[in-house]
Amino acid sequence: MTFAPCLLAAALAACSSGSGSREPGRLAEPTPRLVVVLCVDQLIPEQLERLAPWLDGGLGRFVNQGRSFRAAALDYSRSETGPGHATLGSGLLPRHHGISANGMLDREAGELVECTTDPTVLTLAPGGVLTEPVAGGSSACNLLREGLAEHLRARWPASRAVSIAGKPRAAILLAGRAPRWALWWDRRAGGFTSSSAYGERLPDWVLAWNAGWAATASGRDWECSFKGDLDGSGTAPDERAGEAIIGAGVTFPRVAPRLPLEPQAIEFQRLAGFVSATPLLDRFVIDLALEAIASQELGADADVDLLALGLSACDKIGHRAGPYSREVTDTVLRLDDELGRLFALLDERLGPAGWIAALASDHGVMELPEALVERGVATRRLHVNETRRALAAAREALGERYAGLFFGLRSGGDGLILDEKQTSAAGVDLAEVRELARDAYLAAADYVEDGYTFDELASSGPPRDAFETLARNCFRPEHEVDIVLRFKPWIVRDCRFGTDHGSPYPYDRRIVLSFLGPGFVAGTSWERASPTDLVPTLLERLGLPAPADLDGSALD
Ligand SMILES: [Zn+2]
Incomplete structure (x- = not known):
């Protein structure tokens, strides 16, 4: 902390009396x-x-x-x-x-x-x-x-x-x-x-x-x-x-x-x-x-x-x-x-x-x-139908890989959520399911830059990029979604008017x-x-x- 020089005299008086200073060289204020x-x-x-x-x-x-x-x-x-x-x-x-x-x-x-x-x-x-x-x-x-x-x-x-x-x-x-x-x-x-x-x-x-x-x-x-x-x-x-x-x-x-x-x-x-x-x-x-x-x-x-x-x-x-x-x-x-x-x-x-x-x-x-568009920034409002289409593509990919199983994949918060009870009952590797869902969703969603699975965020290994570090700083295992999506910059989700925040x-x-x-x-x-x-x-x-x-x- 920086202290005001004009208060030097009072602070030195406090130091010399042996009270009020917290460490040598630091000046105290009332x-x-x-x-x-x-x-x-x-x-x-x-x-x-x-x-x-x-x-x-x-x-x-x-x-x-x-x-x-x-x-x-x-x-x-x-x-x-x-x-x-x-x-x-x-x-x-x-x-x-x-x-x-x-x-x-x-x-x-x-x-x-x-x-x-x-x-x-x-x-x-x-x-x-x-x-x-x-x-x-x-x-x-x-x-x-x-x-x-x-x-x-x-x-x-x-x-x-x-x-x-x-x-x-x-x-x-x-x-x-x-x-x-x-x-x-x-x-x-x-x-x-x-x-x-x-x-x-x-x-x-x-x-x-x-x-x-x-x-x-x-x-x-x-x-x-x-x-x-x-x-x-x-x-x-x-x-x-x-x-x-x-x-x-x-x-x-x-x-x-x-x-x-x-x-x-x-x-x-x-x-x-x-x-x-x-x-x-x-x-x-x-x-x-x-x-x-x-x-x-x-x-x-x-x-x-x-x-x-x-x-x-x-x-x-x-x-x-x-x-x-x-x-x-x-x-x-x-x-x-x-x-x-x-x-x-x-x-x-x-x-x-x-x-x-x-x-x-x-x-x-x-x-x-x-x-922003007037200033030449590539920005737009994302319509809920676009996210529905990407979600359908991810579900289809899961259906092809795990025939007969249903994982209940849905959008939620800033990511995707799987029905955990169903995935564990199916006896499959949840980390694999998440990766497959993430990759399929990204392939179908041109408005998403990247996605981080629960398992990647839980890992103590080196992060993929600076955004993964930022996402890990929000990671609470009992509350985290299965896949955190990083939307492209300047995307406003699900509102026809006004603006928003929430991105990294x-x-x-x-x-x-x-x-x-x-x-x-x-x-x-x-x-x-x-x-x-x-x-x-x-x-x-x-x-x-x-x-x-x-x-x-x-x-x-
Ligand atoms: Zn706020």
């Missing part, structure tokens, strides 16, 4: 009382560069005063939200923390399951539409290792941790297995909710906030906050080919539902859905974060607390309109304001030296395919990674950096030892 971890879903580094002149809020503070790692990228293949948040929150690769994909195959049941689904817990009632808990919910049940909240609590047993996000997997996985509360926006019930993994009933400060959101959102149309003064920002014209509908159309304003005097449940749900599709989602996360800081007294004493926030609007809007759309530009500018509001409150309550923050994203994203290519693996606060020297590093470095960097800043087996290391 320990902050609150750590804020921000994950902006789908925020690509270019957003902060192209919009830098207009960022004067919280994002602007990271740009101008933060220590930013401009070459940060995922060092694993599945550029998805679940693995991204779990990696940032644990300092470990997916193969070690266990969240290998958003939808993970339960090999026992043969089904793909959302990575935070937990049938043993209840979803708590946020009030309003839903006043009683309902069966089935979300938890960190699949997270195998400790996260930042647990590291803090090991050193400061009274440390408090609260995690709030627009999506359950973001809130749950960013703060690890033991936040006091993980809270997420529930678009069906309206309001922030949680599960019985964290408590039997939502705390009063959440219920009180939930009682007021609808009045704030009702009739709050989404207007574009800038009017033609963003020349040179790289924002594309509105109404581009390939944009998907947000609200009721592809242009501003997006008209918000208006609640009648005596609203029905369906009207609340429509409004909650509107919140979920617009920058109101981030605003509400920040609103609730301010409540958490006040009611939980985060940072109020010497036990270091954690506030983890998942800002999901950039992803939800970016998927539909593309990363260079007016919609995403507006979302980033509004988030800058919201984070400015948060940081002003932290400065006021804790003092500028009382808190540190990390800003990261969980994955990148691809530009709209239609816009650099455009999906680039992320934002930046640290702010006393002890972090402003500037940009182009050294290699990984999302696994976030936790060890923060631990080092706090003077805490990092577990020896973390995949990341403290950044300078």
